[in-house]
Amino acid sequence: xxxxxxADKELASLAQREYxxxxxxxxxxxxxxxxxxxxxxxxxxxxxEEPEFLLEWRLDAYRRWxxxxxxxxxxxxxxxxxxxxxxxxxxxxxxxxLDSLDEVDPKLLETYEKLGIPLDxxxxxxxxxxxxxxxxxxxxxxxxxxETLAEAGVIFCPLSEAVKEHPDLVQKYLGSxxxxxxxxxxxxxxxxxSEGSFVYVPKGVRCPMELSTYFRINAxxxxxxxxxxxxxxxxxxxxxxxxxxxxxxxxNQLHAAVVELVAMxxxxxxxxxxxxxxxxxxxxxxxxxxxxxxxxxCKGGGSKISWTQVETGSxxxxxxxxxxxxGDNSIGEFYSVALTGxxxxxxxxxxMVHIGKNATSTIISKGISAGHGQNSYRGLVKxxxxxxxxxxxxxxxxxLMGDKCGAHTFPYMEVKNPSAVVEHxxxxxxxxxxxxxxxxxxGLSEEDAVSMIVNGFCKEVFKELPMEFAVxxxxxxxxxLEGAVG
Amino acid sequence: xxxxxxxxxxxxxxxxQPDTHPDPQVRPYLDIHEQGREALPGERVEWHANxxxxxxxxxxxxxFPTLRDExxxxxxxxxxxxxxxxPAEDSGLMPDSSAYRIEGIAHTLVFVDGIMQxxxxxxxxxxxxxxxxxxxxxxxxxxxxRPYLGKSAEERAHGFSLMNxxxxxxxxxxxxxxxxxxxxxxxxxxxxxxxxxLILPRILIVAxxxxxxxxxxRHVSETGTSSLTSGVGELYLEPGAHLDYHLVESQSDSAxxxxxxxxxxxxxxxxxxxxxxVGGALVRNDLVIDMQEPGAQCNLMGAYCLSGRQHVDxxxxxxxxxxxxxxxxxxxxxxxxxxxAVFHGRIRVAPDAQQTDAQQANNTLLLSxxxxxxxxxxxxxxxxxxxxxxxxxxxxxxEQAMFYLKSRGIDGDKARLMLIRAFVDExxxxxxxxSVQQHVKALMDSKLSRLPISTKSG
Numbered sequence: 001x002x003x004x005x006x007a008d009k010e011l012a013s014l015a016q017r018e019y020x021x022x023x024x025x026x027x028x029x030x031x032x033x034x035x036x037x038x039x040x041x042x043x044x045x046x047x048x049e050e051p052e053f054l055l056e057w058r059l060d061a062y063r064r065w066x067x068x069x070x071x072x073x074x075x076x077x078x079x080x081x082x083x084x085x086x087x088x089x090x091x092x093x094x095x096x097x098l099d100s101l102d103e104v105d106p107k108l109l110e111t112y113e114k115l116g117i118p119l120d121x122x123x124x125x126x127x128x129x130x131x132x133x134x135x136x137x138x139x140x141x142x143x144x145x146x147e148t149l150a151e152a153g154v155i156f157c158p159l160s161e162a163v164k165e166h167p168d169l170v171q172k173y174l175g176s177x178x179x180x181x182x183x184x185x186x187x188x189x190x191x192x193x194s195e196g197s198f199v200y201v202p203k204g205v206r207c208p209m210e211l212s213t214y215f216r217i218n219a220x221x222x223x224x225x226x227x228x229x230x231x232x233x234x235x236x237x238x239x240x241x242x243x244x245x246x247x248x249x250x251x252n253q254l255h256a257a258v259v260e261l262v263a264m265x266x267x268x269x270x271x272x273x274x275x276x277x278x279x280x281x282x283x284x285x286x287x288x289x290x291x292x293x294x295x296x297x298c299k300g301g302g303s304k305i306s307w308t309q310v311e312t313g314s315x316x317x318x319x320x321x322x323x324x325x326x327g328d329n330s331i332g333e334f335y336s337v338a339l340t341g342x343x344x345x346x347x348x349x350x351x352m353v354h355i356g357k358n359a360t361s362t363i364i365s366k367g368i369s370a371g372h373g374q375n376s377y378r379g380l381v382k383x384x385x386x387x388x389x390x391x392x393x394x395x396x397x398x399x400l401m402g403d404k405c406g407a408h409t410f411p412y413m414e415v416k417n418p419s420a421v422v423e424h425x426x427x428x429x430x431x432x433x434x435x436x437x438x439x440x441x442x443g444l445s446e447e448d449a450v451s452m453i454v455n456g457f458c459k460e461v462f463k464e465l466p467m468e469f470a471v472x473x474x475x476x477x478x479x480x481l482e483g484a485v486g
Numbered sequence: 487x488x489x490x491x492x493x494x495x496x497x498x499x500x501x502x503q504p505d506t507h508p509d510p511q512v513r514p515y516l517d518i519h520e521q522g523r524e525a526l527p528g529e530r531v532e533w534h535a536n537x538x539x540x541x542x543x544x545x546x547x548x549x550f551p552t553l554r555d556e557x558x559x560x561x562x563x564x565x566x567x568x569x570x571x572x573p574a575e576d577s578g579l580m581p582d583s584s585a586y587r588i589e590g591i592a593h594t595l596v597f598v599d600g601i602m603q604x605x606x607x608x609x610x611x612x613x614x615x616x617x618x619x620x621x622x623x624x625x626x627x628x629x630x631x632r633p634y635l636g637k638s639a640e641e642r643a644h645g646f647s648l649m650n651x652x653x654x655x656x657x658x659x660x661x662x663x664x665x666x667x668x669x670x671x672x673x674x675x676x677x678x679x680x681x682x683x684l685i686l687p688r689i690l691i692v693a694x695x696x697x698x699x700x701x702x703x704r705h706v707s708e709t710g711t712s713s714l715t716s717g718v719g720e721l722y723l724e725p726g727a728h729l730d731y732h733l734v735e736s737q738s739d740s741a742x743x744x745x746x747x748x749x750x751x752x753x754x755x756x757x758x759x760x761x762x763x764v765g766g767a768l769v770r771n772d773l774v775i776d777m778q779e780p781g782a783q784c785n786l787m788g789a790y791c792l793s794g795r796q797h798v799d800x801x802x803x804x805x806x807x808x809x810x811x812x813x814x815x816x817x818x819x820x821x822x823x824x825x826x827a828v829f830h831g832r833i834r835v836a837p838d839a840q841q842t843d844a845q846q847a848n849n850t851l852l853l854s855x856x857x858x859x860x861x862x863x864x865x866x867x868x869x870x871x872x873x874x875x876x877x878x879x880x881x882x883x884x885e886q887a888m889f890y891l892k893s894r895g896i897d898g899d900k901a902r903l904m905l906i907r908a909f910v911d912e913x914x915x916x917x918x919x920x921s922v923q924q925h926v927k928a929l930m931d932s933k934l935s936r937l938p939i940s941t942k943s944g
Contacts, residue, residue: 400870
C-alpha cells in the first residue's frame with residue numbers, strides 16, 4: 001500500500017514533466033500574415049514557383065474545404081479553431097540554394113543540435129547512415145546524403161523541389177492515396193501545404209540507408225502543413241523516419257499534415273514516427289493540435305506497409321495511419337504507443353481495408369494515460385466481399401496511471417467475407433500492485449520497477465522501431481515518466 | 487436509488503402540428519396521436535401528460551434515426567419507414583395458446599397486437615408479485631409509478647422509443663414485493679396478428695429489496711404478418727434484488743422490431759439479461775444498464791441466428807456509475823445467406839467508479855459470402871483502478887475441428903451443425919430456467935435446421 005501512495009505521488013510529477021524541446025530559435029522568417037483565401041494560396045504557390053497544375057489542385061482542394069465541416073466525432077474537446085488567425089506560410093529568410101552544411105545558418109544547426117539530430121554527416125547515429133530532410137516551419141532546410149542516394153537511384157528531396165524536377169511523378173501520385181477532398185484537414189492541407197518530403201525508390205532498389213525528416217514548428221501563430229509522398233516501385237524497400245518538435249508557446253498551434261505511401265508489387269515501406277510536439281503546460285495551456293491524415297496503399301501483390309508510431313507530444317492528436325490492402329498477399333501493420341499526460345488528448349488508431357485476397361493486417365496499440373490525459377484508440381478493420389482469406393489481429397491495451405485520466409477504445413469491424421478471420425482484443429488496467437510488489441521485493445526501486453513494467457508494456461511496439469529510434473522512444477518515454485512512479 | 491420525478495419537458499400547450507409537419511415519415515404517427523388522444527391513458531394526470539407531450543415534441547423534432555446518426559450507422563430503418571403502420575383494433579380473439587405454450591411456464595400474460603388479453607394478474611401468480619395494467623394504475627394511483635415511468639426518456643432517446651412514449655396505449659406493471667423469491671417465470675407473450683399493425687409494448691418492472699424473480703418477454707407472429715413492434719421496457723432493481731430477464735424474439739421474417747430496455751441497478755442488485763433473436767426482418771435491440779450503486783452486477787447474454795435477408799442490431803450500453811460493480815457481456819451470432827448483424831457494445835466507467843470489473847465479448851460465425859457483420863465494441867474509461875476488457879472475433883468454422891469430426895465418420899453437414907450448435911450453446915446454456923432454456927434451444931435448432939448452410943468446402 002505504501003508503494004502505492006508513493007507511486008501516486010510520483011505520478012503527480014509525471015503530470016508536470018517539462019518539455020525539453022521548448023526553445024524558440026530566433027531567426028528571421030518570411031511569414032505571411034494570418035488569414036486564408038484564394039490569394040494566400042496563389043501567393044504560396046507563386047513563392048514556391050509551382051507549375052499550373054498544382055495551383056489548380058490547391059484551389060480545388062480549397063473550394064472543397066470551404067464546403068466541408070470540421071469533424072465532431074473524435075473523442076476530443078478543444079475550442080473552435082479560427083482558421084483566419086493562422087499564418088499559412090513561414091520560411092526562414094535564407095533563400096539561396098545551399099551546397100553544404102557549412103552554409104546553413106549556425107543558429108539553425110544549433111537548433112537541430114539541441115534536438116539531437118545529427119544533421120552533420122559524421123554524427124550519423126551510432127554508425128548508421130541516416131539521410132535527413134529537415135523541415136523548419138514550412139521550408140525544407142537541407143537534405144543530406146543526397147549523393148549516396150542518387151547513386152542508388154533513390155529520389156529524396158523536398159516536395160517543392162520534386163515538383164520542379166520530377167513533375168510527372170508528383171502529378172501522378174500526389175493525392176492518389178489521400179485525395180484533396182478526403183477529409184476536412186486533408187483538404188486544408190492540400191490547399192495550403194508548403195513543404196514536405198518526396199521519396200521515390202525505383203524498381204528493385206533497396207534504399208541504402210534510413211531516410212529521415214525532422215519537423216519543427218518555430219514561428220508564432222503558424223500552422224505547419226507538410227505533405228509527404230513516398231513511392232516504392234516494384235520490389236523495392238525503404239524505411240522512413242519522422243520526428244517532430246515545437247517550441248513552448250501559450251497559444252495552440254495547428255499541425256495538419258498529410259502522408260501518402262504507395263507500395264507497388266513486392267515493395268515494402270516502413271514508416272516510423274516519433275512525435276514529440278509541445279504538449280502544452282501542466283494546466284493544459286498551449287500545445288500543438290496534431291491533426292494528421294496518413295494513409296498507405298499496397299497497390300501490388302505481396303507489398304507491405306508498416307506504420308510504427310510513438311506519440312508522446314501534442315495537446316491533441318488526431319491521426320489514423322491506414323493501409324489499403326489492394327494487392328493480393330499484401331501486408332499491413334500498425335504499431336503504436338500513445339502517451340497522454342497533463343491535459344493531453346489523443347484520438348488515434350488505424351484503418352485496415354482488405355480488398356485483395358490473402359492479405360494480412362496486424363494492429364498493436366498501446367495507450368498510456370496519466371494526469372488528466374484522455375487516450376482513445378479508434379480503428380476500423382474492413383473486409384470487403386472479394387477479400388478472400390483476409391486475416392486481421394488487433395490488440396489494444398491501455399494502461400491507466402492516476403485517477404483523473406481516461407482510456408477509451410472504439411474499434412469498428414466490418415466483415416463481408418466468410419473466409420475472413422478477424423480478431424480483436426482490448427484490455428484496460430492500471431499497473432497491478434502484484435507486479436510492483438514483485439519487483440520491489442527483488443530490490444528494484446519503484447521508479448525502476450514502473451519504468452520496467454511500462455517498457456515491457458510498450459516492447460512489442462518499440463521492437464518494430466529502427467534501432468536509433470527505439471533508443472529515442474525509450475528515452476522520451478523515460479523523460480515522460482521521469483519520477484512518475486517511484 | 488437515484489430517482490428523479492419525471493415532469494418538465496413540454497407542456498400541454500405544446501402540440502406538434504401533424505398537418506404541417508414537414509417529414510412525411512413522421513406525420514402519419516403524429517396523426518395517430520392526434521386522432522387517438524382521447525383514448526390515451528394518463529392524459530388527466532398532469533406529470534404524465536406533460537411528459538408524454540414533451541416526448542411527442544421531441545419525436546416531431548428529431549424524427550426517425552438515419553444512417554448519419556453514429557448510433558445507427560449500420561442499420562437503415564428505411565424498410566420500416568417505407569411502410570405504414572397503425573394500431574390494430576382489439577379483435578377480442580385469444581390466440582390459440584397451445585401453439586405458443588412453453589412447457590413449464592405456468593404464468594403467461596398474453597398481448598395481441600400489443601393489447602392485453604384477460605385480467606392483468608395471471609391466475610395463480612405468487613402473492614408477492616403484483617401485476618397491473620399501466621393505464622389502470624394511471625387512473626387509480628398514478629403516484630405509485632411516478633418515480634419510474636418514463637425515466638428512460640431522460641437519456642438520449644431515439645425516434646422509436648420517443649414514439650412509444652408519445653403513443654403507447656397501455657402497458658404492464660410488474661412489482662415484485664420486498665423479499666419475495668419466485669422461481670416460476672412470469673411470461674409476457676406478445677403476439678402480432680394484424681398485418682401492418684403498430685405494436686407499442688410498454689413494460690415497467692420494479693423489483694423491491696432482496697426480491698428474486700424471472701421474467702420472459704417473448705415476441706411471436708401469428709402468421710407471416712409484417713407488423714412493427716416498438717417497445718420500451720424499464721427495469722428497476724432495488725437493493726439486493728435479483729432479476730432474471732429473457733427477451734426472446736421469434737417473429738415472422740417479415741416483422742419489424744425495435745425494442746429498448748433500460749435497467750437501473752441499486753446496491754448489490756443483480757440483473758441477468760438474455761436476448762435470443764431468430765425472427766424478424768429488421769430487429770434492433772437497445773439495452774442500457776446503469777449500475778448506479780456499489781456492488782451491482784449484470785450479465786448480458788445474447789444469441790442470434792439469422793438467414794435470408796434478416797438484419798439484427800444489438801446496441802448495448804453498460805454504465806458503471808458507482809464503484810465495485812461488475813458486468814459481463816457475451817453475444818454470439820451465426821449469420822447465413824444475405825443476413826447482416828450489428829453489434830455495438832459500449833462500456834462506460836464513470837470517473838469515480840473504481841474497482842470496476844467489466845468484460846465483454848462478441849463472436850460471430852459468418853457462413854455465407856453474402857452475410858455481413860459490423861461489430862463495434864467500445865470502452866470509455868474514466869477511472870484508473872479497473873479491469874476492463876473486450877474481445878471480438880469473426881470467422882468461419884474451424885477447418886481442423888471439421889476435419890476431426892469427419893475423420894470420425896460424421897458427415898459434413900452434420901459436423902457443421904454440431905459445431906454451430908456448440909458455438910451458440912455457450913450462451914444458451916447460461917439461460918436460467920430449464921423451461922426457457924429448452925425453448926430457446928429448440929428455436930435455435932429449428933432455425934439451424936432450416937439454414938441452407940452454404941456448403942463451400944467438404
